[in-house]
Amino acid sequence: MAGKKVLIVYAHQEPRSLNGSLKDVAVAELSQQGCAVTVSDLYAMNFEPRATGRDITGTLSNPSFFNYSVETHEAYKKRSLSSDIVEEQKKLQEADLVIFQFPLYWFSVPAVLKGWMDRVLCQGFAFDFPGSYDDGLLKGKLAILSLTTAGTASMYSKTGVNGDFRYFLWPLQHGTLHFCGFKVLAPQISFGAEMASEEERKRMVASWAQRLKTLWEEEPIHCSPPWYFGQ
Amino acid sequence: MAGKKVLIVYAHQEPRSLNGSLKDVAVAELSQQGCAVTVSDLYAMNFEPRATGRDITGTLSNPSFFNYSVETHEAYKKRSLSSDIVEEQKKLQEADLVIFQFPLYWFSVPAVLKGWMDRVLCQGFAFDFPGSYDDGLLKGKLAILSLTTAGTASMYSKTGVNGDFRYFLWPLQHGTLHFCGFKVLAPQISFGAEMASEEERKRMVASWAQRLKTLWEEEPIHCSPPWYFGQ
Numbered sequence: 001m002a003g004k005k006v007l008i009v010y011a012h013q014e015p016r017s018l019n020g021s022l023k024d025v026a027v028a029e030l031s032q033q034g035c036a037v038t039v040s041d042l043y044a045m046n047f048e049p050r051a052t053g054r055d056i057t058g059t060l061s062n063p064s065f066f067n068y069s070v071e072t073h074e075a076y077k078k079r080s081l082s083s084d085i086v087e088e089q090k091k092l093q094e095a096d097l098v099i100f101q102f103p104l105y106w107f108s109v110p111a112v113l114k115g116w117m118d119r120v121l122c123q124g125f126a127f128d129f130p131g132s133y134d135d136g137l138l139k140g141k142l143a144i145l146s147l148t149t150a151g152t153a154s155m156y157s158k159t160g161v162n163g164d165f166r167y168f169l170w171p172l173q174h175g176t177l178h179f180c181g182f183k184v185l186a187p188q189i190s191f192g193a194e195m196a197s198e199e200e201r202k203r204m205v206a207s208w209a210q211r212l213k214t215l216w217e218e219e220p221i222h223c224s225p226p227w228y229f230g231q
Numbered sequence: 232m233a234g235k236k237v238l239i240v241y242a243h244q245e246p247r248s249l250n251g252s253l254k255d256v257a258v259a260e261l262s263q264q265g266c267a268v269t270v271s272d273l274y275a276m277n278f279e280p281r282a283t284g285r286d287i288t289g290t291l292s293n294p295s296f297f298n299y300s301v302e303t304h305e306a307y308k309k310r311s312l313s314s315d316i317v318e319e320q321k322k323l324q325e326a327d328l329v330i331f332q333f334p335l336y337w338f339s340v341p342a343v344l345k346g347w348m349d350r351v352l353c354q355g356f357a358f359d360f361p362g363s364y365d366d367g368l369l370k371g372k373l374a375i376l377s378l379t380t381a382g383t384a385s386m387y388s389k390t391g392v393n394g395d396f397r398y399f400l401w402p403l404q405h406g407t408l409h410f411c412g413f414k415v416l417a418p419q420i421s422f423g424a425e426m427a428s429e430e431e432r433k434r435m436v437a438s439w440a441q442r443l444k445t446l447w448e449e450e451p452i453h454c455s456p457p458w459y460f461g462q
Contacts, residue, residue, distance in 0.1 A: 111348075115346075133392060167460070229398070
């Protein structure tokens, strides 16, 4: 879709990894479609994951009792958040679609990406009260998780040791993305990445490239408990 | 239980916060029982959350293609993990009970605590293949999540906007703690902490202190899908 803006938030240490290839092929395919693609390469940026007082420049609203969510909400309104947060918020504000590309760490995102969520998605910018879930401040945007797992698809099934893969998506897709107003596309999961042959990894990359050709036509998932925990 | 060793992994920036008080009362109560209590105060330690090559001292097993899980597994066996990881692994190895004390950030742990999980719980130390879930390498230990939420208990019910609180516990309790062999005690959740009065917060702290008196007698939860997603 020519003219669309895409942000890829990418969390892998090795450029030649499967995650790196999945990111690269997304940049290539979407650029070819005429999209403007921006990548936040979190490890390369040495992105700060810790939520601390350093995220607020200037004086705190209550220096004697630090409350991170209150202080960052205030700082957002006063435009006194630290520059690395502001930079990411600008990229996010402009994006029509956000792709999160990461390997699954402990049924979730790696800490560097968790830190991006903790720090960038602050109150006033990504949500407010009112202003959450379907009314989240980032509504109108699409998001998709593209992740790799060490475990196989059967391990991530209802009867597998890890339970259904949809179970671990709840905090990320519902609790974070939906909460901020995103419409969530079905995840792209490259299962069993650790043990896959070179040939299989190439197929995973090709399959993602193929899907991206028609991604803009996809209907978002219905992001509520039945999608995750239904029979 | 006199003689027992307890590790509290604590993730809050403000010592006078509700999380700080919950941590303090646990130290006091457990010490009074005769337990040896150690606290890892992650923000105060400026604990590193990012999983990078800096976690391996000396030469990498494959310097031309960085694979974090392979390299840290190798480094664990060769005793060449970075000292901050080794230090936490020692504390964990000695602990009979681990308490995680944190505010819920995006239906999960704050990034600084996610980084502790990503980096400390490496293959060879916390799990192996075989050596996961009921055979996880940390078996014989107890773990409990003690967390605070901004949302109320009714918001975290099956019919509430955030869905049942058990849904978001799955990646942490099952995918992480159970995977490493821990027996998991029912979580201690202090709901609605942000809007609570001083009086209500005091009751939350007192209620935790009271529970700790008989915590050692509790039966762990049956950590499998029905506990989380059953009717």
